[in-house]
Amino acid sequence: MRYSKLFSKTRKDIPSDEVSKNAQLLIKAGFVNKEMAGVYAYLPLGLRVIEKIKQIVREEMNKVGGLEFIMTSLQRKELWEKTDRWNDENVDVWFKSKLKNDTEVGFGWSHEEPITDMMRSFIKSYKDLPVYVYQFQTKLRNELRAKSGIMRGREFVMNDMYSFSLSNEAHEEFYNKTKDAYLNSFKRLGLGDDTFFTFASGGAFTQFSHEFQTITDAGEDIVYLDREKQIAINEEVYTTEVVNQLGLNRDTLEKVKTAEVGNIFSFGSTKSEQLDLYFTDNEGNSKPVILGSYGIGITRVMGVIVEKFSDDKGIIWPESVAPYKYHLINLNPEDSNVTAKAEEVYKYLSDNNIEVLFDDRVDVSIGEKLNDSDLIGLPIRLVVSVRSIEKGGIELKRRDSKEFKIVELKDIV
RNA sequence: CGGAGAGUAGUUCAAUUGGCUAGAAUGCGUGUUUUGGGAACACGAGGUUGCAGGUUCGAGUCCUGUCUCUCCGACCA
Secondary structure: OEHHHOOOOOOOOOOOOOOOHHHHHHHHOOOEEEEEOOEEEEOHHHHHHHHHHHHHHHHHHHHOOOEEOOOOOEEEHHHHHHOOOOOOOOOOOOEEEEOOOOOEEEEOOOOHHHHHHHHHHOOOEHHHOOEEEEEEEEEEOOOOOOEOHHHEOOEEEEEEEEEEEOOHHHHHHHHHHHHHHHHHHHHHOOOHHHEEEEEEEOOOOOOEEEEEEEEOOOOOEEEEEEOOOOEEEEHHHOOHHHHHHOOOOHHHOEEEEEEEEEEEEEEEOHHHHHHOOEEEOOOOOEEEOEEEEEEEEHHHHHHHHHHHOEEOOEEOOOOOOOOOOEEEEEOOOOOHHHHHHHHHHHHHHHHOOOOEEEEOOOOOOHHHHHHHHHHHOOOEEEEEOHHHHHOOOEEEEEOOOOOEEEEOHHHOO
């Protein structure tokens, strides 16, 4: 991609009303644009990051047997009335509207009810189970107060998976596989070292639900962490009884601030019973399907990554989610030799399907190009300049390092 | 939803007690110079001071309403 063709620009100043680090950096570097409080547009660079995150999660969900699909944003009121969650007193984040004929509809803040209802058409027999489906959906939530930049918006991208199993044992097995898939996802997303499996309040069916909490000051949760055992307890269920039950020692737990990046939840048969999702077992008995719900906040993960990986110059993307791997700079576009060499490098990388952002701008100062490169934060910077050619080639520098070396074309990849 | 604060150029901010043609930086445009860390100079464009109403000889400034934004709290299945 040629930077000269990219419409989004870096900027020196950011709107004063944006205080969160993630949104400040993402706006400054030209990844997102704020539409209104808690609502952000994702520009070409930002979208590439989202797609990278989605792809990692997609691969992990596929590994446990998930099938990708996509549900609707418009939802029927009746379904949510069956579970008593249409009422604004029970769910305070609804966006609601009306069809022209006055039929009330809701905008999807979750898809648990619609998917459970939809499965009534497809799950009739024990032979139809299990079913694991997931989607990447824009969720709409009428938050009373949006905050923390892209980490808590009114419109955000979420990966949600739903499991339909024929017994608690079968559910349990899938649940644990998914837990590992989640941990693996966060590892691949660059958050592995600071993301912990966390016991949290569970609702009616189970004592706990499980969250994946990433340590960051930008978070909104407090957890008590046992680093050795790699598990944590959310403040909301932190009691001596729970500590003992989990075989932990209160004295060795570390209190840390975290952001919830994922959540997995067992519904048992409660929701199936409410929405009438039953199957016939091999003895002809009618039984409720066992449900599980699993979610990863895609855009929140992006925000957390920015919060954690940056310095005073800008973002430092983990390689797995960086919009491009290489940031190629033609530092002296007025010099025909330099330009020819830079174009050669660009062609070489492009021909080999290697992701590269090529700063080919001719009317921009050297300092601005170098600063933009630090701000955007791609993993590897390649500079072609009069000086680099004198030294024998291309200057290669990692974003997270101060050292650089001179390399030739064939050494880049 | 409770509490607090703020809306002036694309952006960041000024503007004395209510008083001159609402300024500066940055960004943008043109030109000259410059070239390894957001370069220098010159010229230029850019505003219904969020919106509506009111008080006044006179309102960015005071009053009323309204919209929006931000922060703290509550909420976050």
